Amino acid sequence: MNLTAVLAMYYDPVNCHCRKQTGVTLIELIISITIISVALVATLGAFSQSVAKSADPAIRAQAASIAMAYMEEVLLQPYADPAGSDTGGCEEGNSRDIYDDVNDYDCINDTTGAKDRNNNLIPGLEGYNVQVSVAPSTLNGTAAQKIVVTTTYDGDASLKVSLTAFRVDY
Numbered sequence: 001m002n003l004t005a006v007l008a009m010y011y012d013p014v015n016c017h018c019r020k021q022t023g024v025t026l027i028e029l030i031i032s033i034t035i036i037s038v039a040l041v042a043t044l045g046a047f048s049q050s051v052a053k054s055a056d057p058a059i060r061a062q063a064a065s066i067a068m069a070y071m072e073e074v075l076l077q078p079y080a081d082p083a084g085s086d087t088g089g090c091e092e093g094n095s096r097d098i099y100d101d102v103n104d105y106d107c108i109n110d111t112t113g114a115k116d117r118n119n120n121l122i123p124g125l126e127g128y129n130v131q132v133s134v135a136p137s138t139l140n141g142t143a144a145q146k147i148v149v150t151t152t153y154d155g156d157a158s159l160k161v162s163l164t165a166f167r168v169d170y
């Protein structure tokens with residue numbers, strides 16, 4: 001086979017191996033764009049759903065802030081009633097403004113909004129609910145009161161912030 005015959009084989013315009021297309025046709029381009037669009041719509045749809053279902057960060061931060069404020073107030077109280085008449089619960093009933101020991105706060109169940117130390121509703125925080133439980137416990141073998149503060153939000157049943165602390169008799 002001479003050179004002419006070889007060239008004719010490779011450059012034969014009929015049986016051509018030399019004129020392969022290097023681009024894409026319009027049909028291939030349209031199909032590719034369609035597939036990418038469908039994938040993009042599906043991805044964005046899943047993303048927006050997960051964002052919509054997650055709790056608002058501002059509301060979660062506010063709930064945590066309320067829980068910390070209640071917890072701080074409880075921890076600052078004397079371990080037992082100063083009058084020496086501690087019953088192990090809330091001797092003062094629901095009168096938070098005269099609570100004077102840690103386990104008095106076991107009666108706190110604010111379902112109409114977060115309240116201040118004087119038992120007054122705090123404007124703007126009516127949607128938050130706060131429950132406090134105080135129970136005898138031990139911390140590394142030392143008698144302690146276990147305090148749990150739980151905050152929820154009326155507008156989002158999935159939102160729940162819970163803080164736990166131990167108060168020893170120091």
Ligand SMILES: [Ca+2]
Nearest residue numbers: 081100101104
């Ligand atoms: Ca008391």
Ligand SMILES: [Ca+2]
Nearest residue numbers: 089101103104
């Ligand atoms: Ca008490």
